[in-house]
Every structure is written in structure tokens, then in C-alpha cells.
Amino acid sequence: MIFSCSKDVTKTPNTANINTHKLLHDGEIREYAIFVPKSYQGNTPIPLMFNFHGGSGDIASQIAISDMRSIADTAGFILVYPQALSDPNDGGSTNWMHKDPTTVDDIYFVEALIDTLAAEYNIDIKRVYACGYSLGGEFCFELACRLNNQFAAIGVVARSMGVYIYNNCSPKHPTPVLTIHGTDDDYDGITWQGITYYVSLYDVNRYWANLNNTDSIPTVVQLPNINNTDGSTVEHYSWGNGNNCVSVEHFKVIGGDHDWPGSFGNMDIDASLEIWNFVSRYDINGLICCDTNSIN
Numbered sequence: 278m279i280f281s282c283s284k285d286v287t288k289t290p291n292t293a294n295i296n297t298h299k300l301l302h303d304g305e306i307r308e309y310a311i312f313v314p315k316s317y318q319g320n321t322p323i324p325l326m327f328n329f330h331g332g333s334g335d336i337a338s339q340i341a342i343s344d345m346r347s348i349a350d351t352a353g354f355i356l357v358y359p360q361a362l363s364d365p366n367d368g369g370s371t372n373w374m375h376k377d378p379t380t381v382d383d384i385y386f387v388e389a390l391i392d393t394l395a396a397e398y399n400i401d402i403k404r405v406y407a408c409g410y411s412l413g414g415e416f417c418f419e420l421a422c423r424l425n426n427q428f429a430a431i432g433v434v435a436r437s438m439g440v441y442i443y444n445n446c447s448p449k450h451p452t453p454v455l456t457i458h459g460t461d462d463d464y465d466g467i468t469w470q471g472i473t474y475y476v477s478l479y480d481v482n483r484y485w486a487n488l489n490n491t492d493s494i495p496t497v498v499q500l501p502n503i504n505n506t507d508g509s510t511v512e513h514y515s516w517g518n519g520n521n522c523v524s525v526e527h528f529k530v531i532g533g534d535h536d537w538p539g540s541f542g543n544m545d546i547d548a549s550l551e552i553w554n555f556v557s558r559y560d561i562n563g564l565i566c567c568d569t570n571s572i573n
Contacts, residue, residue: 294312295310295311295312295340295346295356295358296310296311296312297309297310297336298310298311300389300390300393302385302386302389302390303385303386305362307359307360307362307386307390308336308359308360309336309357309358309359309360309390310336310340310357310358310360311355311356311357311358311394312345312346312349312355312356312357313355313398314349314350314352314353314354314355315350316350316353317353317355317398319398319399320399321399322399322400322401322402322404323353323354323355323398323399323400323401323404324352324353324354324355324400324401324404324405324406324557325354325355325357325391325394325400325401325404325405325406326345326349326354326355326356326357326406326407326408326553326556327357327358327359327387327405327406327407327408327409328343328345328356328357328358328407328408328409328413329358329359329361329373329407329408329409329410329413329414329416329417330358330360330361330371330409330410330413331409331410331411331412331413331414331435332370332371332372332373332411332412332413333370333371333372334361334371334410334411334412334413335360335371336358336359336360339358339410339413340358341540342410342537342540342541343408343410343434343537343540343548343549344549345549345553348549348550348553352553352557354404354553354557355394355398355400357390357394359386359387359390361373361383362375362381362383364376364379364381366378366379372412373412373413373415373416373419374412374415374416374419383416384419384420384423384424387420387424388424388427391405391427401560402427402561403429403560403561403562404429404557404559404560404561405427405428405429405561406428406429406430406431406432406556406557407420407421407428407431407432408431408432408433408434408552408556409433409434409436410434410435410436410537411434411435411436411535412436413436414433414434414435414436415433415436415437415438415439415442417431417432417433418431418433418436418438418439418442418446419442421446421448421452421454422442422445422446422447422448423442423447425447425448425449425450425452426449426450426561427561428452428561429452429453429556429559429560429561430452430453430454430455430555430556430558430559431452431453431454431455431556432454432455432456432457432548432551432552432553432555432556433454433455433456433457434456434457434458434537434538434548434552435457435458435459435462435535435536435537436458437458437463437466437467437475437476437477437478437480437481438475438476438480438481438484439474439475440473440474440475440476443476443480443481443484446484448488450521450561450562450563451488451489451490451519451520451521451523451563452485452488452489452523453489453523453524453525453526453555453556453558453559453563453564454485454525454526455525455526455527455528455551455552455555455556456478456481456482456526456527456528457527457528457530457538457546457548457551457552458478458527458528458529458530458533459509459530459532459533459534459535459536459542459543460529460530460531460532460533461532461533461534462533462534462535462536463475464477464478464529465477465478465479466478466480478527478529482495482514482516482525482527485525486516486519486525489516489519489520489523489524489525490519490520491516491517491518491519491523491524491525492516492517492518492519493516495514495515495516495527496514496515496516496517497512497513497514497515498512498513498515499511499512499513500512500513500528500545500546501545502545503544503545504543504544504545507542507543507544507545508532509530509531509532509533509542509543509545510530510531510532510543510545511528511529511530511531511533511538511543511545511546512528512529512531513526513527513528513529514526514527514528514529515527520563521562521563521564521567522563522564522567523559523563523564524564526555528546528548528551530542530543537549
């Protein structure tokens with residue numbers, strides 16, 4: 278059984294401006310783009326959502342594939358697109374996890390960015406969320422594991438967990454996780470010459486379900502094939518009844534590739550909407566209104 282006392286939002290066109298800011302952190306000038314909803318007055322704390330671009334990506338490319346401004350305006354949350362630094366050990370690619378040897382650790386950049394935003398805006402620090410695409414999604418797993426005390430829930434598109442973080446994750450609280458992944462996109466993980474680099478999506482979902490003490494067997498729903506020209510369909514998996522009413526959910530895009538559904542690839546779901554409608558049900562303590570909706 279899954280409880281919710283939040284209302285799902287829908288997506289409408291939005292041309293509102295998103296402003297780029299700079300932050301000096303660890304000797305580097307870091308950039309991030311921020312969108313503040315029109316309804317924000319500063320009197321009431323509002324949620325904060327981070328949206329991380331993929332490897333070799335940037336702010337503009339991530340906005341292009343996952344523009345959440347209209348959702349933020351409707352739901353009333355602050356939206357932030359951070360920019361990764363170029364990695365000299367990877368041909369200058371803009372990566373969230375730099376290859377060794379390196380001193381770059383963007384966990385601390387995100388921590389500093391939360392502090393900066395909380396000082397400037399009235400942020401509900403119990404409702405800080407993260408989502409990301411590809412390498413940005415992998416970074417969300419890092420945040421959920423290593424900065425767990427500050428993130429309430431995450432949504433990951435087109436990425437699994439790397440073996441190191443999978444084996445060394447240590448969350449402090451039940452953590453809702455949503456994954457969206459295509460079966461043609463290394464769904465079974467990545468193993469090369471006998472070495473596993475990324476675990477399968479089965480392992481990822483089982484890890485978070487076990488961590489949150491959810492039902493062991495998920496509820497599975499075949500979603501309507503709204504678009505029969507995209508070459509893919511979607512199954513929705515849900516592990517419910519976790520500690521603090523937390524759930525783990527997964528959209529299995531059968532025939533899907535390295536895509537952001539709703540933007541390109543599968544068009545039966547909208548990844549941006551699904552992420553917000555999932556994470557927004559939770560705060561750092563679990564399901565919002567868990568106590569009032571729980572049954573013995």
C-alpha cells in the first residue's frame with residue numbers, strides 16, 4: 278500500500294527566465310542556474326530540487342532535455358541546474374566524479390550550494406531533492422549515500438549504481454528512490470573482462486528496497502502505450518510499505534535506450550513529471566503525513 282497526501286502536478290509550457298549565478302568554492306568559480314517560482318514571497322519555506330546534467334554535458338543541455346520550470350512554477354519549488362567542472366583526466370569532459378588522481382569532490386560543492394541557497398531563500402531544508410541524467414543520475418546516488426542527511430529523495434534517469442558506491446553506501450534515514458531506465462541501456466549492468474563496473478537495475482532496486490525495509494515483491498503495472506511509434510513500452514514497479522512509509526519505484530522502459538522519456542526516446546511517460554510527483558511525497562523523515570495515513 279502506498280500513501281500520499283500530496284497532489285500530482287501537470288506540465289504546461291513555460292518561457293520564464295532562468296538565471297545563472299556563480300559561487301567561489303574550493304578555489305574554483307562554480308556556475309549554477311536557478312529558477313524561482315512566481316509564487317515565491319519568502320514567507321513560507323519551499324522545496325529545493327537539484328537537476329544534474331550528464332557527463333560532457335552542461336546546464337543548457339540539461340535544461341533542453343529536462344526543463345522543469347513549468348513544474349516548479351506550478352508546484353512551487355526552487356529549481357537548480359549546477360555545472361560540473363572539466364576533468365583533465367578525461368579529456369576535459371565535464372564530469373561530476375573526476376577520474377583519479379583528483380582532489381575534486383563535488384559532494385562538498387553541493388553541500389556549499391545548499392548552504393548558499395538556504396541563506397538567500399527560505400528553503401524547506403527537510404525537502405531537498407535531486408535528480409539527474411546519466412552521469413548526473415549516478416551522482417544522485419552518491420548524494421543519497423554520502424550526503425544522505427540533507428537529501429529527502431532522489432530520481433535517477435538512465436544510470437545504474439557504480440560498484441564502489443553500491444558497496445560503500447551508508448544512508449542515515451529511509452530514502453525514497455525512483456529509477457527510470459531502458460532495457461537497451463546496459464540494464465543488466467556493465468561487466469568487462471570479469472570486472473563489474475555497474476550493477477544491474479535489479480540489484481539497484483533490490484538494494485534500496487532492502488535498505489528501506491519495503492515489501493519484497495513489487496507491484497507491477499503495465500502502463501498504457503500512449504505513443505506506438507517510439508518503439509518502447511513501460512512497466513511500473515513499486516515496492517511499498519517501507520520504514521517511515523517510504524517506497525522505491527522503477528519505470529522499466531522496455532525497448533528504451535539512453536533516454537530522458539518525455540523529451541526523447543519513450544514518450545509514454547514524462548520523466549520530469551514522474552520524478553517530481555514521486556519525490557514531492559517525501560521529506561527527510563519519510564512520507565509526508567505518514568503518521569496520519571499509516572495503519573497498524
